[in-house]
Amino acid sequence: MKDHREIAKELDLFSFHQYAPGAVFWHPKGWTIYKTLMEFIRQKIEKDGYQEISTPVMVKNQLFKKSGHWEHFGEHNMFNLAVYEDEEIESGKIPTKDIKGLKMVDVNYSLKPMNCPESAIIYSARHRSYHELPIKLSEFGILHRRELSGVLGGTFRVRQFIIDDAHLFVRPDQIQEEIHKLILLVLEVYKSLNFTPRFYLATKPDKAMGDKKTWKEAEKDLQRTLKDTKVDFAIKPKDGAFYGPKIDIHIKDSQDRDWQLATIQLDFQIPQKMELSYTDKDGQKKRPVMIHRAIFGSFERFVGIITEHFQGAFPVWLSPIQVIVLPISDKFIDYAKEVKDALGKANIRTDIDERNETLQAKIRDATLQKIPYLVIVGAKEQESGKIAIRTRDGKDLGQMPVNQFTNKITEEIENKS
Ligand SMILES: [Zn+2]
Structure with a gap:
């Protein structure tokens, strides 16, 4: 783990x-x-x-003194700052505090805890x-x-x-x-x-x-x-x-x-x-x-x-990239982009792997990135206007039209699966 x-x-x-x-x-x-x-x-x-x-x-630490946080939450558990206005500095009346024998400017502000x-x-x-x-x-x-x-x-x-x-x-x-x-x-x-x-x-x-x-x-x-x-x-x-x-x-x-x-x-x-x-x-x-x-x-x-x-394999609704489109070769990049745009329009977070790598290498990298769905497009898909889908667990879901896949993912996102 x-x-x-x-x-x-x-x-x-x-x-x-x-x-x-x-x-x-x-x-x-x-x-x-x-x-x-x-x-x-x-x-x-x-x-x-x-x-x-x-x-x-x-905010001024007076607020936490008033609310009880200063005393009970502990001033030592807060980040306290000394932030004085120019007039206060010029007046020479900045409060000081002895800290471990050192005379220090007292804090008057805190970052809220x-x-x-x-x-x-x-x-x-x-x-x-x-x-x-x-x-x-x-x-x-x-x-x-x-x-x-x-x-x-x-x-x-x-x-x-x-x-x-x-x-x-x-x-x-x-x-x-x-x-x-x-x-x-x-x-x-x-x-x-x-x-x-x-x-x-x-x-x-x-x-x-x-x-x-x-x-x-x-x-x-x-x-x-x-x-x-x-x-x-x-x-x-x-x-x-x-x-x-x-x-x-x-x-x-x-x-x-x-x-x-x-x-x-x-x-x-x-x-x-x-x-x-x-x-x-x-x-x-x-x-x-x-x-x-x-x-x-x-x-x-x-x-x-x-x-x-989840060991990085987040459910679909939480996955930073929900679908990656993998063109089999450079020839199919245009079709891959069309698919990506269609998924993007349906608010599905989609990426595309345009690198000049083998399909095997692209599948391996997408799987290591724990992307829930891998969409593969080549000649067959382009001709039929469909896409081939695999899951990050290596399951082959076969071919389907883009809108059918879009509906499936949208439903999964809505159901938080
Ligand atoms: Zn509260």
Whole structure:
């Protein structure tokens, strides 16, 4: 079994460079997989009333001090910067801090490690009424976390990544229904990837924010919803987030390794810290509850996992190149181009191998590139206006007209096979 970095190199998916430790350089093919997964999530959630937002990457660290991340997430796990305006520098009043006996300029900015507090800013940008809730804000924001360089390992542990993140701002009476919908969403998404999710309820950690009673009630809420949705689950004691209990969802890959991917977290604390409110039916100002959720988690890690899971032979819908056209000789390049254009018009990602190589060599290389379908065109095909098809596993599917093949692939892409 190959490591995802080795597969990525062979298939030209992504790479790393010493200039940016722990950050991925996505090559066109790898980025196609990334974008396809992102689009998949976008399509799934837009039906359910989510609205996508985008918030700044570099923000004043006061925000994280206010939200509680500075204290609980740890300032040492963030990238912090000293960014002062010219006027501040000229005034000579730049704050300093003693670090290991050295007097250093104090940091005032951070690269965001999470999207939550900034989603809260958008929520509170205007007055909210009870009938507007739930408000569901999704964000594919670039996040940075300061992992030590020694623990970095391919895309599994990186310093820069994007999560398929969303924050739901709900009334207390909407918690169960929204959690229920999220569990169903997770089940649906994983089913289309043939993963069987396992659910865990993670309870109050020792270093938690908020009172015991609220925690107990929140844990009960999650437990009840899991039972009502009829999914089996186990308890992960003391493994909740600092702001609330959560449901973690794990999968097993083709090598029987266990991965925690999705998470659904209930949060009563950040709404309080960020002073969020809505006007209820009775005209009273109330505090919304925040639900944090991700389905794939970090795309970087998820692409790494599925690269190893499929050993580079991605299902058709995720394959960066879905079809390659192989002309038997130079004489058939024009017909091969016609075929490629027809497939391209049907939004099938198609390549063509125009090299002056033998058909055997072209088939071997396309197979090594794990391209799902190989279309071979020669005299017979050109005369009949058909194409000959092989799979990457060496199965011969015989000849068929281009439009019949197009329909077949389009159906496979739609069915996520
Ligand atoms: Zn969050």
